[in-house]
Amino acid sequence: xxxxxxxxxxxxxxxxxxxxxxxxxxxxxxxxxxxxxxxxxxxxxxxxxxxxxxxxxxxxxxxxxxxxxxxxxxxxxxxxxxxxxxxxxxxxxxxxxxxxxxxxxxxxxxxxxxxxxxxxxxxxxxxxxxxxxxxxxxxxxxxxxxxxxxxxxxxxxxxxxxxxxxxxxxxxxxxxxxxxxxxxxxxxxxxxxxxxxxxxxxxxxxxxxxxxxxxxxxxxxxxxxxxxxxxxxxxxxxxxxxxxxxxxxxxxxxxxxxxxxxxxxxxxxxxxxxxxxxxxxxxxxxxxxxxxxxxxxxxxxxxxx
Amino acid sequence: xxxxxxxxxxxxxxxxxxxxxxxxxxxxxxxxxxxxxxxxxxxxxxxxxxxxxxxxxxxxxxxxxxxxxxxxxxxxxxxxxxxxxxxxxxxxxxxxxxxxxxxxxxxxxxxxxxxxxxxxxxxxxxxxxxxxxxxxxxxxxxxxxxxxxxxxxxxxxxxxxxxxxxxxxxxxxxxxxxxxxxxxxxxxxxxxxxxxxxxxxxxxxxxxxxxxxxxxxxxxxxxxxxxxxxxxxxxxxxxxxxxxxxxxxxxxxxxxxxxxxxxxxxxxxxxxxxxxxxxxxxxxxxxxxxxxxxxxxxxxxxxxxxxxxxxxxxxxxxxxxxxxxxxxxxxxxxxxxxxxxxxxxxxxxxxxxxxxxxxxxxxxxxxxxxxxxxxxxxxxxxxxxxxxxxxxxxxxxxxxxxxxxxxxxxxxxxxxxxxxxxxxxxxxxxxx
Numbered sequence: 001x002x003x004x005x006x007x008x009x010x011x012x013x014x015x016x017x018x019x020x021x022x023x024x025x026x027x028x029x030x031x032x033x034x035x036x037x038x039x040x041x042x043x044x045x046x047x048x049x050x051x052x053x054x055x056x057x058x059x060x061x062x063x064x065x066x067x068x069x070x071x072x073x074x075x076x077x078x079x080x081x082x083x084x085x086x087x088x089x090x091x092x093x094x095x096x097x098x099x100x101x102x103x104x105x106x107x108x109x110x111x112x113x114x115x116x117x118x119x120x121x122x123x124x125x126x127x128x129x130x131x132x133x134x135x136x137x138x139x140x141x142x143x144x145x146x147x148x149x150x151x152x153x154x155x156x157x158x159x160x161x162x163x164x165x166x167x168x169x170x171x172x173x174x175x176x177x178x179x180x181x182x183x184x185x186x187x188x189x190x191x192x193x194x195x196x197x198x199x200x201x202x203x204x205x206x207x208x209x210x211x212x213x214x215x216x217x218x219x220x221x222x223x224x225x226x227x228x229x230x231x232x233x234x235x236x237x238x239x240x241x242x243x244x245x246x247x248x249x250x251x252x253x254x255x256x257x258x259x260x261x262x263x264x265x266x267x268x269x270x271x272x273x274x275x276x277x278x279x280x281x282x283x284x285x286x287x288x289x290x291x292x293x294x295x296x297x298x299x300x301x302x303x304x305x
Numbered sequence: 306x307x308x309x310x311x312x313x314x315x316x317x318x319x320x321x322x323x324x325x326x327x328x329x330x331x332x333x334x335x336x337x338x339x340x341x342x343x344x345x346x347x348x349x350x351x352x353x354x355x356x357x358x359x360x361x362x363x364x365x366x367x368x369x370x371x372x373x374x375x376x377x378x379x380x381x382x383x384x385x386x387x388x389x390x391x392x393x394x395x396x397x398x399x400x401x402x403x404x405x406x407x408x409x410x411x412x413x414x415x416x417x418x419x420x421x422x423x424x425x426x427x428x429x430x431x432x433x434x435x436x437x438x439x440x441x442x443x444x445x446x447x448x449x450x451x452x453x454x455x456x457x458x459x460x461x462x463x464x465x466x467x468x469x470x471x472x473x474x475x476x477x478x479x480x481x482x483x484x485x486x487x488x489x490x491x492x493x494x495x496x497x498x499x500x501x502x503x504x505x506x507x508x509x510x511x512x513x514x515x516x517x518x519x520x521x522x523x524x525x526x527x528x529x530x531x532x533x534x535x536x537x538x539x540x541x542x543x544x545x546x547x548x549x550x551x552x553x554x555x556x557x558x559x560x561x562x563x564x565x566x567x568x569x570x571x572x573x574x575x576x577x578x579x580x581x582x583x584x585x586x587x588x589x590x591x592x593x594x595x596x597x598x599x600x601x602x603x604x605x606x607x608x609x610x611x612x613x614x615x616x617x618x619x620x621x622x623x624x625x626x627x628x629x630x631x632x633x634x635x636x637x638x639x640x641x642x643x644x645x646x647x648x649x650x651x652x653x654x655x656x657x658x659x660x661x662x663x664x665x666x667x668x669x670x671x672x673x674x675x676x677x678x679x680x681x682x683x684x685x686x687x688x689x690x691x692x693x694x695x696x697x698x699x700x701x702x703x704x705x706x707x708x709x710x711x712x713x714x715x716x717x718x719x720x721x722x723x724x725x726x727x728x729x730x731x732x733x734x735x736x737x
Contacts, residue, residue, distance in 0.1 A: 163504070250507075252708045
């Protein structure tokens with residue numbers, strides 16, 4: 001038998017043609033080409049830039065090795081931005097997941113106007129982050145915003161919200177939870193509806209109450225959904241930018257400065273593209289590490305039914 | 306193909322091509338101009354007038370296309386467009402962006418002879434703004450420049466027994482007035498501040514609004530403001546510390562200002578702040594629409610003690626040409642046309658702005674307009690922002706320090722020591 005490598009090229013082509021392999025590649029080519037052009041190529045370029053001092057308009061690229069990275073680790077502003085980003089991630093991911101799960105459980109039971117309320121909870125997800133953040137900026141306004149009006153109505157002290165270095169990050173987190181909640185709810189709902197009813201029936205026959213069924217049937221069988229949401233939400237949260245840019249611009253006093261905002265400023269306000277590329281690479285590696293970790297850890301909870 | 310068919314085919318092709326050829330022959334060169342959308346600067350208002358360039362277009366057989374860009378991302382868009390070599394022929398830019406653009410060698414200088422002639426014809430404050438050292442110009446400064454001034458609410462002054470025509474002149478008076486003007490509700494919450502401060506948002510904006518105190522107290526952002534490279538950060542000095550302490554005392558001791566209030570201009574126009582210090586041109590433009598009943602006064606910001614020289618910031622917008630522009634010659638021609646003495650007079654009169662040419666200041670309505678004449682009192686004390694290539698780093702370091710102090714995240718000494726370290730690093734990095 002002639003091996004594939006030794007076949008004449010025309011024969012190899014004919015074989016590929018007969019098996020529709022060429023057609024398959026042809027069909028996926030647009031996506032592969034576009035993905036390569038707009039995703040892979042810029043990523044490789046960013047990786048290269050991180051080792052250079054980049055003067056884009058002058059077309060001057062000076063190789064400086066790891067200098068951008070060493071400066072980065074000594075940069076107090078970047079350190080603070082990293083801490084803020086991690087605080088944001090650690091807070092928003094579990095809160096959104098938990099609230100999403102609670103809502104999904106509620107929506108899993110039949111009730112009047114269920115679809116309408118589902119749409120209401122999902123609507124923030126399809127709203128532009130910038131537009132929604134503009135509205136929330138007004139809602140957070142200490143003088144005229146609805147939040148302080150409500151607090152005043154129930155006799156609680158008014159809050160400075162975005163104006164305070166202590167409250168600005170929690171305020172952004174509240175906004176982001178509101179924005180993401182609908183998505184988490186829908187994904188959890190899909191996960192809940194995929195759990196076969198016989199597990200619940202068996203547990204009920206064994207005498208398990210609603211809470212035990214939830215703890216020992218629902219939670220374990222939702223593990224793949226939870227893993228997906230944790231990975232997805234973590235990746236998104238590590239890249240937080242729009243809401244911070246609109247609501248606080250990173251202030252007050254750098255209390256809401258996050259990695260992507262810092263990266264943006266370095267690139268487009270200070271024109272330090274090499275340095276910004278190094279920040280992007282650090283963020284990329286961090287996201288990759290978190291994703292791999294979560295993925296392998298979640299394998300322990302994989303279920304098949 | 307028969308001969309007849311060939312002739313027919315050729316005739317048909319010519320018929321199809323004729324309009325295209327005619328159109329191509331008649332196609333006008335388009336000069337694009339980018340400016341900030343909205344009411345970011347009163348000096349951009351005229352771009353909304355579709356007939357603004359008609360005279361120039363007819364004379365030069367060109368089409369001028371003015372495109373409004375979002376201010377917050379305009380600087381970034383300009384840079385990205387320059388990198389992509391697909392940029393407008395004329396940029397209408399904030400002067401605080403110039404150092405960043407110069408760092409990347411993005412702007413065309415104004416020809417020396419033309420720069421000299423222009424600088425000689427305009428009033429001193431315009432000269433200060435337009436001259437980037439030894440008569441070098443990177444663009445033509447637009448009319449209606451920004452000069453910061455203290456503005457106060459005359460009715461509220463009267464309400465608390467202060468003379469509505471006498472603004473505070475020293476820091477002591479300023480604190481005293483602010484305390485008197487502050488109002489509280491039954492629970493003791495401040496409902497009106499004596500003085501509104503800018504303490505949130507981009508660090509640049511925070512520095513702009515506190516510039517008067519920093520410079521008034523004898524400090525400066527850098528010791529060599531007109532040098533592109535080198536220099537030393539000068540806010541971590543006794544004057545700079547006093548400037549930050551002033552507002553800190555108003556926050557903590559006097560309780561005459563608050564961190565819970567929005568942008569000073571908005572607060573002032575809404576009547577929840579009695580005094581504020583920012584762009585007077587902005588108050589002038591917004592007041593008729595947003596607070597038609599407001600009676601306000603305008604003066605120089607207060608000084609540490611009687612006899613000190615006041616200081617305020619001077620800023621403006623420039624018409625400039627990027628190096629990557631496709632129609633440079635026509636772009637300069639258009640810039641010279643719109644910045645001519647005749648257009649300066651015509652547009653300033655139409656849009657209620659202050660002119661640039663010395664000759665136009667001698668004409669009515671500017672000669673007798675109380676607002677314009679008021680501005681003339683402020684101009685001599687105006688200080689232009691430094692042009693150092695590390696400018697953005699200096700502004701970020703200073704803005705963050707101010708915010709940290711006022712938000713009680715750091716002491717004045719610690720915040721300014723950190724700012725000094727970061728700003729000097731930015732200056733050194735930019736000089737490399």
